[in-house]
Amino acid sequence: MTHPTATSHCILTGDRPTGPLHLGHYVGSLRQRVALQQLHPQFVLIADLQGLTDNGSRPEKIASNILEVMADYLAVSIDPLRTTICLQSALPALAELTMLYMNIVTVSRVERNPTVKHEIQQKGFARSLPTGFLVYPISQAADITAFGADLVPVGDDQLPMIEQTNEIVHKMNSLMRAPVLRHCQALLSATGRLPGIDGSAKMSKSLGNTLTLSASEQEIQRAVSAMYTDPSHLRISDPGKIEGNVVFTYLDAFHHDCEKVAEMKAHYQQGGLGDRQCKNELEDCLQTLLAPIRERRQQLSADKETLLGILKQGSEKAHEHTQKTLLAVKRGLGLPVMF
């Protein structure tokens, strides 16, 4: 992989290691990364520090999931020869840039960030809001800019993060003789967010409405069986609804044959196509997708040493890369660079 220059694109993406990755991650980001690694230099950050911002008192939850996420990445074919997989806490430049950026962002500006506002409400923080959680948009700006990333794959709920990053880039560059930091843009996913198997918008382990990438054959079978369809579709001959029907949402997301899915939809809406048949089709499709992932994941998980070795190698490469940005920023601000 060559280092990105001002003219070539560079991608930064990643996950908080708070649990094993699931089908929602697969559709929303992992699949895209496997495609993107063919096109551009790509860094994937296991964001353990960000994971700690709302798990400060449960470090073991974050620590124990780092290699799990690593196994997920490799199992879905993120290729460490094409994608640099690295650990956030191993990269001091990210913390050092955060410290510098915090001085040019006001508290009221981070409090106004819509994503953070929403998450604070969602997590029920109120007065117990950890300082690290409040400032995580600044830390994310440090991540993006340290890597010189100009393309950041995000969901549309994360757009305020990109906006805030570009504000920081603009302000920091204005303080230096010549601009050092690169502006970035969101790379919005073509697929929307995958709903939980119960039909709720959010797929989450705690709601029990998810399918992890390591799900067993039986778990996949049970999940598809329990999947929310059209509750008013009582007899096979009844016309059924597609909207909000999780089976069809999943068929759209996972089935390789769009035409077949279109035909099934038409048939279902007309009446005469049963839920069981649709579910069988989906189950086949998920079993086929997940069997090799599960198998690779099992092999990978058994060899922590190798996983750690790959993460170390990626982190070393990322360290070298992010240090360059840090040193350029320090020099730009006139701070002495000692070593």
Place this chain on the structure above:
Amino acid sequence: MTHPTATSHCILTGDRPTGPLHLGHYVGSLRQRVALQQLHPQFVLIADLQGLTDNGSRPEKIASNILEVMADYLAVSIDPLRTTICLQSALPALAELTMLYMNIVTVSRVERNPTVKHEIQQKGFARSLPTGFLVYPISQAADITAFGADLVPVGDDQLPMIEQTNEIVHKMNSLMRAPVLRHCQALLSATGRLPGIDGSAKMSKSLGNTLTLSASEQEIQRAVSAMYTDPSHLRISDPGKIEGNVVFTYLDAFHHDCEKVAEMKAHYQQGGLGDRQCKNELEDCLQTLLAPIRERRQQLSADKETLLGILKQGSEKAHEHTQKTLLAVKRGLGLPVMF
């Protein structure tokens, strides 16, 4: 210098490089450091990152004062062979520990810190409060604990910082199998804060009521001439007041002969001792103190290379030292240590 162990004391102190140091620093801390370096391992931190917390948009102000402060230190005989002088921005462990500690300190807790509350008011921040300024008590806790310092020379207005640091030490240690961080205590200065030459409590360059360590003979003369005494002491024969009389406060702080000062005070209170005579005594004393400091400072300032070299050497030593704490904390939390 040997590294401090759990049984030996270790001191951390320092200054924000926002301008050249003055007589207030000399009395309040520099003099004490010269004495303490004979007794304990001592680290003196040039806190450029902390200086940026309220100068985020004026990095040149901080950058240009780093070597000025360095020259001040050496000029007053802080000895780099006994005291490790180091630069905050050169030590990634300080930023990395700040990131970790921010997750266990709530926003409402930092907002409640009396020192920060007072300073926010004093600096007139209100809605424009930089995030870095709000979290600087956490960053200070990172500094103190990274060095394993158990003695921290502070003024009594800084006691809440020590309290907050110990809270963080307690919480962090509770998250690890075995305690890693050391509790600290304040080392309160025997001398109170030196007033400005105009008698106001705060000595500050912007108020023009200070005397820097590099003050010329004429500047010293003018400053002592302009010094606030007892405005009701009109004739030499009148009894004069000692309280609030800056000349006597300075004689207390700088004159080597306490008995002589006590006699002068008695004479002044009784009547018969003129302000001019007292000021002559003080001027002699300040000229004698500052002449060699000014001369050394001039030589030192002319050789930036050497100053930078000493700062680099100290920072390298401090880096090695603070990295040990960072790695112990990471291991304690179960985070992988990559390199």
